Amino acid sequence: MPKPFKYFSFFLLFVLLSEIFGIAWAKKLYQYTSYSRNNQWFYNLFHFCSYLFYLYFFYTVIQLKILKKWIKGLAVFYILFAAGNLLFFQGWLHLNTYTELVACLIMVFLSIAYYFQLLHNKEIISLKRDSVFWISTGLLIYHLGSTMGLLLINVMNVYSLEKARNILLIIQSSAIIMYLNFSIGFLCRMRK
Numbered sequence: 138m139p140k141p142f143k144y145f146s147f148f149l150l151f152v153l154l155s156e157i158f159g160i161a162w163a164k165k166l167y168q169y170t171s172y173s174r175n176n177q178w179f180y181n182l183f184h185f186c187s188y189l190f191y192l193y194f195f196y197t198v199i200q201l202k203i204l205k206k207w208i209k210g211l212a213v214f215y216i217l218f219a220a221g222n223l224l225f226f227q228g229w230l231h232l233n234t235y236t237e238l239v240a241c242l243i244m245v246f247l248s249i250a251y252y253f254q255l256l257h258n259k260e261i262i263s264l265k266r267d268s269v270f271w272i273s274t275g276l277l278i279y280h281l282g283s284t285m286g287l288l289l290i291n292v293m294n295v296y297s298l299e300k301a302r303n304i305l306l307i308i309q310s311s312a313i314i315m316y317l318n319f320s321i322g323f324l325c326r327m328r329k
Contacts, residue, residue, distance in 0.1 A: 141197040142268065142326055148190050149319070155183045178229040181236075185219050188240040191276065195247040198269045201257070204250050211243050238287045241280040248277035268322040275318025282311030 158166075162176040192215065196208045219236045227233045251273045255262060264270050286308040290301055 141194050142323075144190075145194060145272070146323075148187075148194075152187070155179075159183070173230075175230050177232050181223060181229060181233050184233070184237060184240065188215060188243070191244060191247070194272075195251065199247075199251060199254055201250075201254055204254065207250070208247070211246075215240060215243060234287050234290065238284065241284040241287065244276050244280040245284065248273040248280070266325050268325045271318045271322035271325060275315035275322070278318070279311045279315035283308050 159176050159179050162179060163174055189212070192208060192212045196205060196212075199205060199208065218239050219233070222233050222236045223229065227235060251269060255264075255267075255270065262270075286304045290304050
């Protein structure tokens with residue numbers, strides 16, 4: 138199994154353990170510390186690490202040199218933007234929606250960049266056997282849904298809690314579709 142996919146397996150385990158910790162913190166773990174129940178500090182850190190991994194993943198699977206340069210530049214921009222937003226604007230205890238929005242747009246760009254690479258490939262590639270295609274598709278669907286949600290969620294929290302919950306449902310549904318696509322991608326690797 139090539140390195141990016143081996144690391145992707147570990148990354149998914151990291152995601153599972155992080156989600157368990159995030160829920161456990163809000164339910165019970167916070168009681169054993171001097172900190173509040175708010176787990177946004179953890180999710181800000183988790184999302185930051187996750188998007189750095191996705192940048193690494195795309196850097197390893199995209200071969201076009203110009204796109205690799207773009208990925209390096211986007212990684213530097215993302216790190217600086219996330220740090221600035223965390224330190225000077227939204228802080229640790231609020232979900233850093235500005236950083237999330239930037240990361241979502243980067244993921245949409247990288248997914249489309251992978252499709253661009255496929256279109257310019259001289260070999261004919263069977264998409265049903267291309268793991269990266271399925272992973273990119275899952276990321277694209279999730280991040281398009283999240284982009285829409287992040288643009289609206291802050292406004293909806295103020296005006297309509299019910300509509301904010303509906304937006305969260307869209308984001309959660311797109312996450313399910315993303316993980317289903319990841320599963321298809323891993324099944325493709327097993328069939329090779």
